[in-house]
Amino acid sequence: MFFRLLSIEWTRLTRRTVLWLTLAASLYYVWAAVENYYRLTSVKLLDGTEKMPGLAFDLANGLDGLYPFLMPFVVIMAALVFGNDYSQRTNRHWLMHASRSNSLLTKFILLTGATALVQALAVVTAGITGWHYKTQVFHFALAEFLNVNWEATLAAVGYMTLVLTPYIALTALIAVLTRSAFASVVIGLGYTQFIEIVFTSIAYGENWTRWALRNLGFSATYLLNSIGNRVVEPPPHVFSPTSAFVVAGVYAAIFLSLAVWLYRRQDIGG
Amino acid sequence: MSNIVLETKNLTKTFGAAKAVDSVNITAYEGEVFGFLGPNGAGKTTTLGMTLGLVHPTSGEARVLGQRVTPDRTAALKNVGALLGAPAFVPYLSARKNVELVSRLTPGVNGKRIAEVLELVGLGKVGRKRVSCFSTGMKQRVGLAMALVHRPRFVILDEPTSGLDPAGMREIRQLLRSLAEHGTSVLLSSHLLNEVQQICDRIAIINHGRIVAQGRVDELLNGQKPGVRVTVSDVESAVRALEALANVSVQTNGSSLTISGADSQTVMNHLLQNHIIPTEVAVQKNDLEALFMNVTSAK
Numbered sequence: 001m002f003f004r005l006l007s008i009e010w011t012r013l014t015r016r017t018v019l020w021l022t023l024a025a026s027l028y029y030v031w032a033a034v035e036n037y038y039r040l041t042s043v044k045l046l047d048g049t050e051k052m053p054g055l056a057f058d059l060a061n062g063l064d065g066l067y068p069f070l071m072p073f074v075v076i077m078a079a080l081v082f083g084n085d086y087s088q089r090t091n092r093h094w095l096m097h098a099s100r101s102n103s104l105l106t107k108f109i110l111l112t113g114a115t116a117l118v119q120a121l122a123v124v125t126a127g128i129t130g131w132h133y134k135t136q137v138f139h140f141a142l143a144e145f146l147n148v149n150w151e152a153t154l155a156a157v158g159y160m161t162l163v164l165t166p167y168i169a170l171t172a173l174i175a176v177l178t179r180s181a182f183a184s185v186v187i188g189l190g191y192t193q194f195i196e197i198v199f200t201s202i203a204y205g206e207n208w209t210r211w212a213l214r215n216l217g218f219s220a221t222y223l224l225n226s227i228g229n230r231v232v233e234p235p236p237h238v239f240s241p242t243s244a245f246v247v248a249g250v251y252a253a254i255f256l257s258l259a260v261w262l263y264r265r266q267d268i269g270g
Numbered sequence: 271m272s273n274i275v276l277e278t279k280n281l282t283k284t285f286g287a288a289k290a291v292d293s294v295n296i297t298a299y300e301g302e303v304f305g306f307l308g309p310n311g312a313g314k315t316t317t318l319g320m321t322l323g324l325v326h327p328t329s330g331e332a333r334v335l336g337q338r339v340t341p342d343r344t345a346a347l348k349n350v351g352a353l354l355g356a357p358a359f360v361p362y363l364s365a366r367k368n369v370e371l372v373s374r375l376t377p378g379v380n381g382k383r384i385a386e387v388l389e390l391v392g393l394g395k396v397g398r399k400r401v402s403c404f405s406t407g408m409k410q411r412v413g414l415a416m417a418l419v420h421r422p423r424f425v426i427l428d429e430p431t432s433g434l435d436p437a438g439m440r441e442i443r444q445l446l447r448s449l450a451e452h453g454t455s456v457l458l459s460s461h462l463l464n465e466v467q468q469i470c471d472r473i474a475i476i477n478h479g480r481i482v483a484q485g486r487v488d489e490l491l492n493g494q495k496p497g498v499r500v501t502v503s504d505v506e507s508a509v510r511a512l513e514a515l516a517n518v519s520v521q522t523n524g525s526s527l528t529i530s531g532a533d534s535q536t537v538m539n540h541l542l543q544n545h546i547i548p549t550e551v552a553v554q555k556n557d558l559e560a561l562f563m564n565v566t567s568a569k
Contacts, residue, residue, distance in 0.1 A: 001344075004374050011371060012360055089358035092324055093416065096347045097375040267326055269319035269354055 001098045005106040008094070009081070013110060018080055022073040023118050029069050030062040030122040034129040037061060038138070052134050055127055056148045062126020063156055066119060067163070074115055074164050075188040078171035081107050083181025092269055101260045104172060108256060111168045116161040123157060163248045166216050167192060169255035176259045176266065192217070216251055273300040273336070275424045275455040276321060280330035283316050290316045292479040293330065298457055298472070300423075303450045305470035305487070306459040309566055313479040314459050315355060318428055322352055335424055348376070351422035353430055357413025361402035365393050365412045368401055369419050376420040384419060391415045392441060406433030414442070418449075425449065428459045443469050467558040475565050482565040487558065494561055497554035498534045501526050502546055511544040512537065521564070528554070528564065 013019055038052075082104075085091040094103045170191070175184040196217040276298040283291040291313040298304035308314045319325035321332045323343030332339045337346035359368045366384060373379035388397045391411040396404075401412055410433050417425055430446070431439040439462075446456050447469050460466050466473060467487060474484040483490060502508040505525055512520050518531040529537050534553050541548055554560045 001375075008371050008374055011367070012363075015360075015362060015367075088360060089356065090360060092322070092352070092354060092358055093372050094375065095324060095343075096322060096350065096352060097344055099344065265326070267319070267324070269315065269322070269324040 002102055002106060005094060005098055005102055006110060009106050009110045013077075013081060013114060016077075016080065018073075018077050019114060022070070022077055023121065025073065026066060026070055026118050026122050027125045030066055030125045031129045033065040034058055034062055034126050035133060038130070038133040052138065053130075054148070055130060056153075058126045058130030059123050059148065059153050060156070062129075063119065063123055063160060066122050067160060070115070070118065070122075071164065071167060071192055072189055074111070075167055075171050075192055076185055077114070078111050078168045079175060079184030079188050080181050081111060082172045082175035083179075083184045086175070086179040087181055089269075095268065100264045104176075104256075104260050104263050108165075108168060108172060112161060112165055115164050115168070116157060119157045119160050123153060159245075162245070162252075166248055166251035166255060169252045169259065170216070173255045173259040173262070176262045216248075274298070274333070275300050275335055276304070276457060277333045278317070278321065278330065279333075281317060281320055281327055281332055282329045283313075283320060283325060284328045289479050291320070291327075291476075294476065294479070294481055296474045296481060296484060298455060300455050301450060301453055302471040303446060303456040303458055303469050305466040305473035306457060306476070307461075307463065307466060307473060307562060308476035310461075312476045312566075314476055315428060317476065318352075318354055318426055318457075318459060322350070322354065322426065323347060324354070349420075349423040350426065351417035351420065351424075352426040352428075353410075353413040353417045354426070354428045356432075357409050357416070359401050359409065359412055359416070362400060364398050365401055365404070365408075365415070366397040368412055369397075369415045372416045373419045379420050383421075387415045387419045390418070390445065392438070407435060407438050410434060411438075414445075422454065424455045424457070426457045426459075429461065430458065431460070431462065431465065439465065463558045463562055473558075475562060477566045483561065490561055491556055491558065494556055494564070497560060497564070498529045498532065498537045499526060499550075499552045499554055500529065500537065500541070500548040501550035502541070502548050504546060507544065508541060508546050508548075511540060511546060515540060530564070 085094075085103075085107075091103065167188070171184055171188045174187045175181065178184060178187070199217070274297055276296065278294050278296050281291060281294040282289065294313070294317055296304075296306070296317075306314055306318070316325055320327045321334060321339060323339045323346070327340070334346045334350055339346045360371065363371070366388060369384050369387065370381075373384060385394070385397070388394050391414045393408065393411050393415060396408070401409060404412065410430065414427070414430055417427065427446070431442050434442060443465060446458065450456050450471075458466065458470060470487055472484075472486050473490065475482050500508070502525060505522060505527065508527060509520050509522060512518055512527070512529055512532075515532055515536070518529060521528045521530075532540075534551060538548070538551060
């Protein structure tokens with residue numbers, strides 16, 4: 001039943017404009033970010049020769065810039081996937097034949113997969129854009145595939161997806177609570193774009209506010225920073241990279257479990 | 271007696287302090303069209319929601335095709351199709367795709383069956399159009415197709431003819447009758463009493479969350495006492511006068527009285543003897559509407 005539900009959700013998601021809009025916007029954003037970098041930056045060595053960064057830089061650059069851009073799209077996509085089952089009343093079809101937890105989990109897994117796919121394609125786009133500018137526009141001969149740590153690149157896509165999963169789970173919880181796609185979009189975006197930023201700002205204040213550093217956004221950012229080895233000096237009481245990695249998973253698990261718990265107890269129909 | 275397809279035992283649902291459904295016991299048999307009637311807010315949809323595992327009962331249980339809905343809803347509902355309330359569909363997909371999506375939940379449904387069921391509900395020619403472009407009646411037909419695509423043994427339909435034109439209603443009535451003749455049991459919830467009387471073998475009437483009548487349609491109608499409805503200006507005097515008659519029961523609804531247990535001539539004579547002149551007199555027909563009004567207006 002799990003795979004049947006997955007195939008149904010896949011069909012529904014791929015026929016939605018929001019998925020293709022997210023993909024198109026993400027790819028355009030990555031292309032523009034890499035293009036912008038090469039248009040504005042040139043690295044000259046002391047002997048006067050001009051150098052260009054390698055493919056690995058393009059891939060990391062594209063992925064790094066994508067995270068804050070992609071997050072609201074992921075929240076909107078998740079809100080529509082979870083919330084429309086209420087507004088279109090379609091959940092009654094699935095729930096006659098499948099368990100409620102299965103129904104919710106398939107949506108979560110599908111959205112996680114779609115998020116990973118968008119990021120993987122964005123990485124490829126970043127590579128192609130970098131290659132295009134270096135070889136076609138600036139005429140640098142580059143054959144540097146072997147210099148890229150592909151394993152680390154794939155892992156980076158995985159980490160990026162992982163830090164977005166708590167947002168998918170949180171949106172699922174909001175959708176189950178409010179039974180509305182619109183409310184999920186508004187509350188989800190309100191949290192990610194406003195409240196989270198306020199939390200993080202407060203957390204740099206007095207000691208008593210340090211709990212706020214455990215919010216989703218800070219954990220995710222810290223996790224990503226540590227992966228990219230670009231960590232600004234972190235406050236000593238803040239998580240280690242490993243615990244930050246765990247935190248993203250724990251947040252996702254808590255939100256998702258709560259959503260499933262509520263969904264299993266909810267009366268549907270009428 | 272045939273096999274039981276639906277049986278509820280003391281099915282109860284409370285929302286806070288309010289009892290939406292109160293100890294409902296209904297039984298529907300294989301191969302029959304069972305009508306489930308009640309005024310708005312009587313608890314019909316909540317009861318059907320509990321039989322489909324969508325609403326959690328506060329107490330009691332529902333058995334569908336011999337299996338308890340709680341705890342194993344999916345096993346009990348494997349051979350059940352349902353259209354509960356307004357049809358549920360994905361608006362940006364075609365009718366055919368919507369039916370196909372639902373069919374993926376049950377094995378053994380192929381493209382031929384999907385085309386067949388679309389033809390059956392009268393959407394054969396427009397199956398590839400987006401459902402969002404459909405009229406209310408056409409959307410209702412999509413809902414019916416989704417309920418029937420996996421050849422269920424038992425179909426639960428809540429207002430299936432809602433939004434259809436008279437010809438469409440007749441078509442769906444014929445379809446439901448033909449389903450029952452071919453062995454599919456049907457539970458039909460409807461406000462259209464004439465429709466229910468035409469196609470249902472047995473009915474249950476729910477009012478304020480309780481079952482107030484249940485049985486074969488012909489038996490329930492034959493068991494009705496003949497009734498007379500009169501409209502008077504002085505309701506209290508009229509009630510007092512009529513209650514003096516032996517074996518007569520009187521129900522009031524505003525200035526209108528429904529009298530059971532006496533014919534129209536006896537009622538008229540008695541009222542005139544008491545100097546009460548009715549402004550309107552009507553002999554009630556022995557039909558489902560009269561039965562429905564009697565059992566649902568009783569306190």
